[in-house]
Amino acid sequence: MSRETSPYLLQHAQNPVDWYPWGPEALERARLEDKPILISIGYSSCHWCHVMAHESFENERIAALMNELFVCIKVDREERPDLDHIYMTAVQMLSGHGGWPLTMFLTPTGEPFFGGTYFPPVDRHGMPAFPRVLQGVAQAYREKRDQVRDSVAQLRTGLARSEEPPAEAALAPELAVTAARALARHYDADHGGIGGAPKFPNTMAFSLFLRAWRATGEDRFRQMTVDTLHYMAAGGIYDQLGGGFHRYSVDARWLVPHFEKMLYDNALLVRLALEVQQATGGDAEARRVVEETLAYVTREMTHSDGGFYAAQDADTEGVEGKYFVWTRDEVMAALGSDAGEVVCRFYDVTDEGNFEGKNILHRTVDLPQLARLFTRPVEEVAAVVEDGRRRLLDLRAQRVPPGRDDKILTSWNALMIGAFAEAAKVLDRDDYRIVAERALAFVWNRLRHDGRLLRTFKGGESKLDAYLDDYAFLLNAALDVYEASFDPAHVAQARELADALLARFEDRERGGFFFTSADHEELVHRPKPSFDGSIPSGNAAAAMGLLRLYHFVGDPRFLEAAERTLRCFSGAMQANPFGFAHMIAAADLYQRKPREVVVVARPDDPQRRVLFTRLHREYVPDKIVVAADPTAPPSFPIVEGKMQIDGRATVYVCHSYTCSPPATTWDEIAPLLVTRAR
Template identity: 50%
Template sequence: MANRLQHETSPYLLQHADNPVDWYPWGEEALEAARTQDKPILLSIGYAACHWCHVMERESFENPDIAALMNQHFINIKVDREERPDLDTVYMAAAQMMTGQGGWPLTIFLMPDGKPFYAGTYFPPEDRSGMPGFPRVLLAVAEAYRNRRADLERAANDIQGHLTEHFRWSLPETAITPALLNEAASGLARQFDEANGGFGGAPKFPPPMALEFLLRYRLRTGSDTALRIVELTLERMARGGIHDQVGGGFHRYAVDATWLVPHFEKMLYDNALLARLYTLTYQATGHPFYAATALDTIEYVLREMTSPDGGFYSTQDADSEGEEGKFYVWTPEELEAVLGPEQAPIVARYYGVHPGGNFEGKSILHVPEAPESVAAAFDLTIDELVEIIGPAREKLYAARAQRVWPGRDEKILTDWNGLMLRALAQAAIALGRSDLRDAAVRNATFLHTHLYRDGRLLHSYKDGEAKITGYLADYASLIAGLLALYEATFDVRWIAWARDLTDRAIADFWDNEGGAFFDTSADDAPLVARPKDAFDSATPSGNSLMAESLLRLGLLLGEDDYRQRAMTVLERFAALAAKAPTGFGQLLCAADLALAEAHEIALVGDPQVPAMAEMLAVVQQPYLPHQVVALRHPDQDGEDEVIPLLAGRTARDGQPTAYVCRNYACRQPVTTAHDLAAELGMAVE
């Protein structure tokens, strides 16, 4: 019989709906059952694309004997960490305090009031390799709860106290200075893997926010080292197995130091952050390789991760047919069956496919050598090689599509959609792609229609149902996306919505006593501790992203309160960010903007007129992270009421006109792209 999870919409929870475990979703029903039955809570947190979550389900949660132990001794709660990042943040912090490590599946035992007292991650079904079997753990915890209850209560109270202190972030405020950015850049350079790119060794995760900071640092200082770190890392990732060479997009991380063998799950947020970073690097360098990689990633999302009405799905699984990576790997024989005996050896050499393979007897496609050497080995020109590889890739994709696909988590999360919205809008601007702009508008419209209710955001949408009160990350990510969308469309409604969301975020999440933002709204059901996160880990923290958006909105709207709140966030965390830069990449980007002499650029005129299009190219094609751009249409009223920067700006002699301002003090208006470039200090011919 199906358990209580059958009524949920989360694909991860539904995967467990037929387990013999008497699972509850998180909620008052489960907590009340723990209190009335006086049982401890077994809380299991995971997500749909998690390989080891699937393993533990097969081994333990589908095992009737283990399920019977769970049902006898515990109230069992299953949580999708993507739906409830607040629970994941709090209880993962507790697990790390208790064990020194974390990960998913997260297995944590709670008192009936929700206070944690014991934690682990994956447990095998029997004792194995020094790990206790899950039945042994269950019986030991149940025995301790019966016979040593007072000890567990003391431990749980201690952990709760540590959690409260952990999220208080009792750090001294530090002035934001260029020296802090120098310290952070030096720290990243020391951790840089000179051979393979990225930071540190295996496992190796893409570091998009730290690399974006280095891209900004290079612009600030002219540092060749910063640019070398960015370019080598992006090149190695794009050529590695972490990049799906056939279908596009990036897998979650590499288990090795060389980016070859990925953990095969694909996450929307990784692809959003990386697509944007490759776009920015194209703007900074002009190298078409980065533009091509950005487009390859975006096209993957639009093709495989987009709902019919414009929302973006969350993840694709690592497994298919019960095997990790099976969907993605190839043998020489499989290549020949698709491509024929003449082209298969060329494509195999290009993608590193060989007998015996590099992953469990098969080959993960990657680009292990320079295309020039592959072309030379087959007496081809580079153009001839490209003419072979491009069509071959399409054939391989079509053949792969006949395999059993990995599962897809089709819930739509506001925060991850906001990140993808920002990436799409940025690419539309940088690459001049109206189709990407249209996809971005469609996504923003979807979010406004389905995940915005009574002035507040909701977090998750699936099967026509939106639910869960929005978190700080939902507001921060969507506001950042709307700012980018405004500059891609100059449709003032997106700025109006961004301002409304910003004011709501301040009202619901701002910590008046400790400064910065909480992760959860003031009227959310209380947890054992109210989380406040500042780490930029797999995704930017709500505090980091809000800080930059507050600075940018402050520039556009002339709101000094926004800037002051951003500075409060930055001054609270900046010293720690300088010492641990890999964990604060987005915060460092915001600090860079706070220190910049940013330009506010007000344009007046029809963006379709060639002279205005030329001006837009000046301010949108290069990498210019220290500016905001607003545009006043000649035939629209009310734009200056939303964006005060546009107030009083008029066309000069009826021509498209640009005003370059700092702190709302504007220089003389100009009417040509040449003069606009000169005003911005660019080299002009």
């Protein structure tokens, strides 16, 4: 284990458990000794993973039992999402629920037969003690092989059936609107979000709401999205001092988070906030969220050469949330009585606290309300709050920080690259474009070998085969960066990734894409996941990226593969809109067709930038923006034949295989971007 690069695996290198990483050595030992395998799957920022490690894996007596009865394998789910997906699905079939730490028992050939999640060291709260589980499983493997074989057979059958989508169905007209209406029935009108506690951001669902608003003009969809973003931004799920979102809220009010910060959550929430910024014509709270979150990522989550780190822990010195919470006395001592009173009221800091006697900072008043409470001008209290925020952030930086998982994952980096690229466009920020370009170059140069992507980079070493998510998310990110930079090399990158998807991941028989490539190591099951989780499904991202790329390059192979994917999951997405929100967004792109916007102007023409800035400010889902230099050969088929008018920057808007006349003023362009459902 000490030779591994995963921070999570290295956390366990000194355990008395004889851990192996997943690989031939462990599997061969299990086969030769005819021992069952105990596989423990988690991730570095997982609070309950740390709890089980402290209670059981650091316990000499329990570790001795594990070593005696099992070959023990430790897996970082973020490095090996294929194993995590297979065995998590198995444990959900066994117990009806899942989560991490994931504790699974396998035959020497890797077939699951029993498992669970967290087990305490002693019988507790109706859960059996881990030592009792270990002894029972080992005894069953020795003495009840028939039952073990039956369990294996049932789970293998279940794994195969778990990803069989419902029968294909014709895509219903207005599918995105119908899905949004179904999801809206579960909206929490009191606090925003979908459903009750625990509450996750569900960014894909709210992005779908904005599509429905754009298609129908029903403002409730937009308002639900705006309100939810505002509730989250005011809550404890958002880091009020440093920016960025924690993973989820344990309550319905967004107050008490699980304190880990994940790269992917922050990427997706930045994208949603940018859509809110566009849909509202400049929501100040949405812009604040974007700028503060990207500042946090740049400050704390960025490698010196440009890639992005994976996560920050929930725990500091073994205490969840310790880094982020405050007492009233601490705030008053740091800021003094006058400013301290203002800041404590703004962030609802009290003597009693709201979390184990301390305070998770959150906002229950806005700045105008705060000004009225203290009978001072808004500008004055705003300056006091901002100065106090910065001083508390500086003071917090002197605390022992939460652990950082500094591995760099291709798929999660792709999501954040896309977020920076989109922010560069919507907010007209060249600094964000530069960050996106550097990160894309990092992934392309460090996490790609002989034309194949790799999954993870840490400590100068890149390794492990990349998965569907890595290819699909990076395809979309490359197109995002093109639209921020207009460097056609990024479309070439997207095309290379799309070719790899079709060659090595596609299920040509039934449509869609497998999670692992055709030449990946053989496992007990080859997953083909389709549901959105905390991140969009790889199949949805592949369909979206292939459709987008088709409209750039005109290669029918990409359109046909996307069509096969949408057909494969057509029944599933209509039966379960919550689990297929991003796939439904891809279907919406397919049904409505994108607005293909071509701007013909010399690169040094100031009006070109003016037009791009105005175009990017508009909420037009699935618009594709292309730059054409009138002095250069056409870069894409869509550019061919499009000329400048009187030497002026000229715009063409094409939709559903028909192009508008050339336009040179915004009054001419704006109506061409609007579609409403009939």
